[in-house]
Each structure stands twice: as structure tokens, then as C-alpha cells.
Amino acid sequence: MKMRIHLIVLAVFTSVLASCSKETSETVDIVEKENVTEVEQNVLATVNEYRVSYGLNALKFDPIAYKYASEHTDYMIAKGALSHDEFTARATALAADVDVELVAENVAKDYTTATEVFQGWLESTNHRRTMEGDFNHTAVSVKKDSNGTFYFTQIFYR
Secondary structure, eight states: OHHHHHHHHHHHHHHHHTTTSOOOOOOOOOOOOOBOHHHHHHHHHHHHHHHHHTTOOOOEEOHHHHHHHHHHHHHHHHHTSOOOTTHHHHHHHHHHHSOOSOEEEEEEESOOSHHHHHHHHHTSHHHHHHHTSSOOEEEEEEEEOTTOOEEEEEEEEO
């Protein structure tokens, strides 16, 4: 019963994310890229500073969410485009690994610093709502493609 409730919540939230992109998947050859950990840490710190300044809780880093965020960042690099493809599968897999009620994600590319990506998300109503959401855990994956373009995935959950 609990898992069914989780899936219903995930399905509803996925429909909200549909305004950002379609939930489809392409077959691509995925190569694992190296994480840009300094930028990841700066994104997490910037998002947490923002949340705390608005009276919200700071988000705790979660290594399991990090695994899923990193895999999705590799997928976007292989595809060469931003996407929320397979979000439901990622959220369901995360729910199987940890107890979650709600999962969301923000994605971005072409920014080079934590401040830039944060500002981009802040200026987008949907992305800002996610950053301000009722979450307590997160993970940020930042990787560069072979041209030096940065890709970002931040997963949030409670």
C-alpha cells in the first residue's frame, strides 16, 4: 500500500514536470563522465543558503540520490540535450532504495558556475518552486561533455 501511495505521488509530480520536457527515453551510448565535485558542492551550498535565508531547512546530501543524478547527467551528455527522460523510473528506483514520499529534479546545461545555474533556476517559476519545495534530501551531479559544456542534475526528495 505504501509503495502504491508513493507511485501515485510520483505520477502526480511527474505530470507537473511534464511542462519542462517529455517523459521519453532514447537509446544512447552512455559513457560515464567525471563529476565536477567543486561545482556540485557549490550548487548544494548555494541552494541551501537560499533555502535557509527564506526560513526553509537546509537539504542533506544523499549518496543514493547522487548515484541517480550522476547517471542522468551522463544520459543527458550522451543525448546532447536537457531532459527529464525516465524521471518516473529514477524516482521509483530511489523510492525502492530509501523511504521517500516525493521526488523532484532540476536539470540545466550551458552554465559554468554554481551561481549561474542557481540564478537560472531561480528565474524559472517551476525550478524555483522545486528549490523551495518541502524536501529534506538532495544530490547534485555536474559533469562536462567533451566540448566542455556543463550539465547539471539536482534531485530532491522527502
